[in-house]
Amino acid sequence: MAETVADYLLQRLRDWGVEQVFGYPGDGINGIVAAFGDADNVPRFVQARHEEMAAFQAVGYAKFSGRAGVCLATSGPGAIHLLNGLYDAKLDHVPVVAIVGQTARSARGGSYQQEVDLQVLFADVASEYHVEVTVPEQLPNALDRAMRTALTQRAPTALIIPNDVQEQEYTPPKHEFKQVPSSPPSLATGAAVPPPEAIAGAVEVLNAGERVAILVGQGARGAAQEVLDVAKATGAGIAKALLGKDVISDELPFVTGSIGLLGTRPSYEMMRDCDTLLIVGSNFPYSQFLPEYGKARAVQIDVDGRMIGMRYPTEVNLVGDAKATLAAIAPMLRHKEDRSWRDTIESNVERWWSTVERQAMLDADPVNPMRVVHELSARVPDNAIITADSGSATNWYARNLRMRGDVRGSLSGTLATMGCGVPYAIGAKFACPDRPVIALVGDGAMQMNGLAELITLARYRELWPDRRCVVCVFHNNDLNQVTWELRAMGGAPKFEESQVLPDVDYAAFARSLGLGGIAVDRPEDLGPAWDRALAADRPVVLDVRCDPEVPPIPPHATFDQVVAMTESVLRGDPNAWHMISQGVRTKLQELLPGR
Incomplete structure (x- = not known):
């Protein structure tokens, strides 16, 4: 034929x-x-x-x-x-x-x-x-x-x-007028480096700074060592945009973690107090979490010139490959002898992780969602891939998960669309069939389309040498992120007709497909449940009943702002007093440890 x-x-x-x-x-x-x-x-x-x-x-x-x-x-x-x-x-x-x-x-x-x-x-x-x-x-x-x-x-x-x-018979393009040929499938790219005078300008800004901050995004992936070389010379701390969360290990004491509404207090404080900013491979959109205009000199590196100089008034803009450009910059930097800035950052980071642990271990009804990721963070395999859906689960992925080893992670960073967590995990299993994959998904996203894609997961699991794929459902029967946005941004109480979700037994549904299914409704069972799921010989749904009233409080929120927000919803929120109790206790762990 x-x-x-x-x-x-x-x-x-x-x-x-x-x-x-x-x-x-x-x-x-x-x-x-x-x-x-x-x-x-x-x-x-x-x-x-x-x-x-x-x-x-x-x-x-x-x-x-x-x-x-x-x-x-x-x-x-x-x-x-x-x-x-x-x-x-x-x-x-x-x-x-x-x-x-x-x-x-x-x-x-x-x-x-x-x-x-x-x-x-x-x-x-x-x-x-x-x-x-x-x-x-x-x-x-x-x-x-x-x-x-x-x-x-x-x-x-x-x-x-x-x-x-x-269905037509294929005929190749001819060597004649109005026919367009093509070369064999191949693609070789080089590492573009800005000209020497531009590199020298960046070096001058970085050498002049006394309090240097680095922000990395996904464009810095593959340039981790070069980022660390620059940080070592300048005494900088490193903050990470969400899409760059897996670029640098959180085990390093000067890595401040995520930045922005879903970020950490050390990242917020570092950006507030720095006098020099280096942005590498990031198009982080929320400029209010960067230094105030005029308070810091800034350098940006990005491979795409269309995305440069858009978020902050950067003084030096370098269009080039992150790894090659940083490799050209690093040898020209002077090693800063005064490490007081770095010491402050490391102290803030150490205090933050202690705060996060205390917040995760607070009692809730029935399970604190922060503890779900806290327990995972202690046992995540060094070669795991983690996907996060959009919703309140994103908060806990951003703040509570400590990246280490070769752990990879991603989410819908800019579109922030619901429903990507489980299909991302399936795509990850086909990309890396010998690595464990973990999806962190809210019950809203699971009901939207995650349940259906469990069928796909069950169908193709036999193809993967490592069949571990844990879908962790934050089961709170609430479209939780929107509920908190109503409260915090609009000062409105929870509108139950739009926010409450039907109750579904996600673990039982998984078992009906031949997958593993583990239900958790007690905090002390979380750690053992993660151990079982990560040791299983098949994909597993970890169905955790979480407290919807644990607040995702931004790191820049003051105690007075938390009180004002809770007062605004007392007018009609059905769970107002429980919400106030959880919010106050959570914020107190940051402001007054142990209270």
């Missing part, structure tokens, strides 16, 4: 080293689905429960593998469902290639079933590159450019193929 366009598409993906495609079938991609069968399912078709989940799985795969994630959907509704996951990739700068079907060319413009203008649909989310393949000769260049653009621009791209084109 002649090779079809769909056959060639899969061959080209194999040439690019693509090992799996996350997707969901439909008649708009019948030709491609048939080609998977003819190719003995190489690359592997990974069937999600929903196209949005396929996109999230591709994002998770790309985040933890460093390679492009590929997702596949049918025309019309299937393509539309991909959008949220693709926007997640766009906003977090992740390489994902979406391949979507389209109505046959002969029916286009006729209001045919599932006919949607996909080029308009993907114009924003895949703004770096999206194209419709209308003739077979167009395919090699279109696919190769989609892959190369995704990888070099760290962005989602889209390839649209009408279903009649998929």
Whole structure:
């Protein structure tokens, strides 16, 4: 039989080293689905429960593998469902290639079933590159450019193929007018370094500083040692944006942890008091958590010049690879003999971790959610991958989890979309099948789509040499983050009709699928439950009944602000007095330890 366009598409993906495609079938991609069968399912078709989940799985795969994630959907509704996951990739700068079907060319413009203008649909989310393949000769260049653009621009791209084109006989581009060839799939990139005079300008700013702070994001991944070299010379502390949480170990005494609303008090204090700021590979958006304008000189390093100088009035802007640029800077720095700034940072960090432990060990009804991550932090394997969903679970991931060893972690950093935690974990298992994966998920996100993706987890677990994948559910029957946002930002009591969730036995559901299921409703059972889950021979759901009234208090909140917030909800919040008790006791551990 002649090779079809769909056959060639899969061959080209194999040439690019693509090992799996996350997707969901439909008649708009019948030709491609048939080609998977003819190719003995190489690359592997990974069937999600929903196209949005396929996109999230591709994002998770790309985040933890460093390679492009590929997702596949049918025309019309299937393509539309991909959008949220693709926007997640766009906003977090992740390489994902979406391949979507389209109505046959002969029916286009006729209001045919599932006919949607996909080029308009993907114009924003895949703004770096999206194209419709209308003739077979167009395919090699279109696919190769989609892959190369995704990888070099760290962005989602889209390839649209009408279903009649998929079934056509493939013919390569000819050496003639209006035909576009393509080179074999490959990509080699260099480490760009700014010019010497720019490096010298950065060195001058850093050498002049007496109280240097470093902020790292995901763009500093791979440059950890160089960041540490600069910190050693300057006596700086290191704060981390959420997407850079796994870049530097929290075991180091001068690493202040996360920054921002979900951050730590040492990070807040360091940014407040520093006179020099170095930003490496971060587009952290909340400038109110950076130094006040004019109080600190600043240098920024980023590989993407479009993202530089946007968050703080930086004096020196270096467009280049973080590792290579820092390696050029470090030897030129003068070692600071006065270590009083570093000593202050280390003292603040030590006090913070002591505070966090006391807060996590406070009694709650029934389990303190901070303790869930505190107990994990004490036993997380050094090679684990951790995903966190959006919601109140993000607070505890950001503040209570201490990164160490080769632990990797990520979440929907900029889009902050719910429902990514479990599909990210599935993508991570395909990226690193020999590593344990842990997903920290609220019960709202579990009900939104996490329960369905447990089916996917159960289906593919046999493929992974290390089958450990723990989905930890913060079970509080409340859309907790929004509840706290209502209270803190609007001064409004909890509106139960929108906030209360139906009660679900998540552990029992997991067991019905052949997975492990452990239910916890006593704090003393948490540690042993984590031990069991992390030693299991299969994926496990850890269903922890948590107290919804434990407040995620920002590190900059004063005691008076906490009191004012609680007073504002006394007017009608159904759990006001319990909430006040938990909030006051939590804040007291920070202000008056032991109270």
